[in-house]
Amino acid sequence: MMDDKRARFEAQVLPHLDAAYRFARWLCPAAGEADDVVQDAILRAFRGFDGLRGSEAKAWFLSIVRNCHLTAAKQQQRRAFVPLPEESDAVDGHAMIATTPNPESDSILSDQKQVLERLMASLPQEHRMVLILREIEEMDYAQIAAVTGVPIGTVMSRLARSRAALKSKWLKEVEGKPRAVR
Amino acid sequence: MQCAESLRVQAHFDGQVDALCAAEIERHLEHCAECRALLQNLEEVRTRLRRDVSYEGAPPELRSQIMCALDLEVGAVRDIAAAPRRIARGSALGRGRVFWSAIGGGIGGAALAAVVGALLFIPRVDSPLSGEIVSAHVRSLMPSHLIDVVSADKHTVKPWFAGHADVSPVVADFDSQGFKLIGGRADYIDHQRSAVVVYQHGPHVINLFSWVGTHRLPSNATRNGYHLAFWSQGDVEYCAVSDTSWDELLELVRLLREQA
Numbered sequence: 001m002m003d004d005k006r007a008r009f010e011a012q013v014l015p016h017l018d019a020a021y022r023f024a025r026w027l028c029p030a031a032g033e034a035d036d037v038v039q040d041a042i043l044r045a046f047r048g049f050d051g052l053r054g055s056e057a058k059a060w061f062l063s064i065v066r067n068c069h070l071t072a073a074k075q076q077q078r079r080a081f082v083p084l085p086e087e088s089d090a091v092d093g094h095a096m097i098a099t100t101p102n103p104e105s106d107s108i109l110s111d112q113k114q115v116l117e118r119l120m121a122s123l124p125q126e127h128r129m130v131l132i133l134r135e136i137e138e139m140d141y142a143q144i145a146a147v148t149g150v151p152i153g154t155v156m157s158r159l160a161r162s163r164a165a166l167k168s169k170w171l172k173e174v175e176g177k178p179r180a181v182r
Numbered sequence: 183m184q185c186a187e188s189l190r191v192q193a194h195f196d197g198q199v200d201a202l203c204a205a206e207i208e209r210h211l212e213h214c215a216e217c218r219a220l221l222q223n224l225e226e227v228r229t230r231l232r233r234d235v236s237y238e239g240a241p242p243e244l245r246s247q248i249m250c251a252l253d254l255e256v257g258a259v260r261d262i263a264a265a266p267r268r269i270a271r272g273s274a275l276g277r278g279r280v281f282w283s284a285i286g287g288g289i290g291g292a293a294l295a296a297v298v299g300a301l302l303f304i305p306r307v308d309s310p311l312s313g314e315i316v317s318a319h320v321r322s323l324m325p326s327h328l329i330d331v332v333s334a335d336k337h338t339v340k341p342w343f344a345g346h347a348d349v350s351p352v353v354a355d356f357d358s359q360g361f362k363l364i365g366g367r368a369d370y371i372d373h374q375r376s377a378v379v380v381y382q383h384g385p386h387v388i389n390l391f392s393w394v395g396t397h398r399l400p401s402n403a404t405r406n407g408y409h410l411a412f413w414s415q416g417d418v419e420y421c422a423v424s425d426t427s428w429d430e431l432l433e434l435v436r437l438l439r440e441q442a
Contacts, residue, residue, distance in 0.1 A: 006256050010406075017248070018239030025238075035244050042248050046255055116234045134196065135231040141198050156189050159196075163227045170230070 009049050016058045017042075019137050020065045026132050027069045029121065037072055041065040059143040062133070066147060119169045127162035130155055184216075191217045195224045242425075246323045249406070253317055311372060311421075316405045318369050319389045319423040322378070328387065329365035329380055339366040339379065347377035349418055351392035354441045356381075361388070361434050381434065388424040388434060395419045411435050415442050 020041060024034035041064045052060055120128055126148070133144045145152045185191075187210050193199050194207040211217050240248075322328050331342040340353040346368040355363035360383055367378040369391065376393040399412040399419060409431050411422045420438070424431055 003256070006252060009252075017245065021240035021244065022238065035241075035247075038240065038244065039248060039251060043251060043255060046252060113234045113236065116230060117236070120235070131231070132235075135228055136235055136237065141193075141196070156193065160189060160192055163192075163224060166231075167223050167227050 005046075005049060009046055012052070012057045013042075013045055013049070013061050016061050019058060020061055022136065023062050023129075023132065024065055024069065026120075026128055027066065027125070028072070033072070037065060037068045040068040040072070044068060056143065056146065058137075059139065059146040062137075062147040063149065066129075066149070115173055116170075119166060119173065122169065123162055123165060126150075127158055127165065130158045131162045131166070134159055185214055185220075187214065187217055188220055191220055192224060195221060242323065246320045249317075249320045250324060253321075310400065312400050312403055312405055312410055314371055315391055315410060315421050315423055316408055318371060318378075318391070319408060320406070322367065322369070322380075322389055323387060328367065330367045332365040334363050334365075336363060339363065342366055343368070343377045347375045349374075349377050349392050349394050351377045351379060351390070351418060351420070352415070352438055352441050353379055354438065356434065356437050359433070359437060360384070360430075361437070383424070383426050383430060383434070386424050386426040386430075388422055388426060388431065390434075390438070391421045391423065392418055413439065415439070 017038070021034060021038050024037045024041075028034055028037060041061070044067075045061055045064050048064075120131070123131070129148055130144055133139045133147060139147070141152045141155050144155045148155065150158075187207065190199070190203070190207055191211065194204055199207065211221065330346070331339055333339050333342075334355060334357070336353040336355055340350065343350055343353075343366060353363070353366070355361075357363070362382045363379070364382045365380045367380060369376045369378045371391055372393050372395060374393055376391050379390040379392070381388040381390065394417055396414075396417055396419075399414060400410075402409070402411050404410070408423055408425050409428055411431050413420050413435060420435075422431055422435055422438075
């Protein structure tokens with residue numbers, strides 16, 4: 001019975017793991033935090049999987065990711081301590097086999113990408129969230145409402161505001177550097 | 183200031199309105215310059231976001247950790263359900279567990295023991311060899327689980343198995359062909375101490391499992407995205423597992439079979 005549940009879970013929920021990870025990365029930009037949130041979310045999702053009906057697995061799973069992030073953020077606020085720098089990173093097994101340089105390293109990231117990600121990061125979180133869910137994950141309004149826990153009307157107005165804000169921030173950025181290569 | 187229809191124009195842009203409403207909005211757009219400009223802005227923001235926001239997926243280490251966490255979760259529930267059988271089988275498995283405690287000593291020892299425990303209590307019927315091997319492969323990709331003896335020298339790796347596994351597999355380095363020997367590991371497969379030779383091929387890890395057995399091997403398969411190639415030589419059975427392509431995996435199999 002457990003194997004059956006596991007198989008159904010792998011088929012319905014795990015395909016959305018990449019989306020969940022991307023979403024978590026935008027929710028908590030600190031390195032490593034997104035991993036913890038996604039792991040936490042997977043276990044919660046698996047335990048609550050019997051309650052999932054219909055085909056909205058993606059929205060359901062991402063809403064769990066958001067809840068896990070909220071819980072983690074609250075806990076962190078309560079503890080309010082500065083974490084020590086990670087020292088175990090250098091000796092983990094993956095470092096040993098990673099012989100090729102990381103293709104996503106800063107030097108290769110284009111200037112435009114960096115600017116855009118910085119502008120995105122400067123948006124209020126609830127605005128950034130709807131923008132990512134709509135434009136990157138291509139979810140519809142009802143799904144976004146389910147993930148973010150707000151009415152569809154609010155999703156629409158947040159989308160409108162975040163798009164306008166991003167556009168004007170971008171314009172300001174370009175005007176600030178009139179000779180920037182476009 | 184803003185046109186009262188702007189949210190409807192946005193909804194139209196997002197494909198969230200029915201045909202009737204869409205026709206209305208199209209008519210509105212014909213004589214509202216402000217909304218036409220809005221539409222253009224929406225298009226621009228979308229293009230920029232979809233082009234420039236990085237679209238990375240979950241890293242493989244996270245994926246393996248998650249598969250392992252699910253293994254543990256399933257195992258824990260199964261353990262509770264199978265508590266009486268666990269006691270009955272426990273004594274026969276004592277030796278294996280002592281061995282694993284010794285291997286796993288240090289960081290992660292407890293976790294490793296728990297994983298092996300979960301694996302042992304899975305009844306054979308619903309745990310075919312392929313599943314067992316994929317779990318072991320994924321587990322090996324977790325930090326510091328990959329290699330017990332780190333060496334590119336077959337004369338170091340092969341003798342190491344003598345004390346740590348029930349089988350002495352073919353160990354060879356094919357660095358010039360792109361398959362670099364990076365070490366060995368003992369693992370628990372098919373109720374015995376299996377020898378695992380670890381190769382690196384580009385960014386991919388290939389685990390070569392071997393154990394003593396003469397049952398009919400499963401046919402080559404792909405499980406959870408990992409390819410499994412089985413073959414046997416004498417009374418030793420082999421399985422090469424990796425996320426590399428089939429062609430590359432089968433090339434290593436060919437090289438290994440030539441060695442024997």
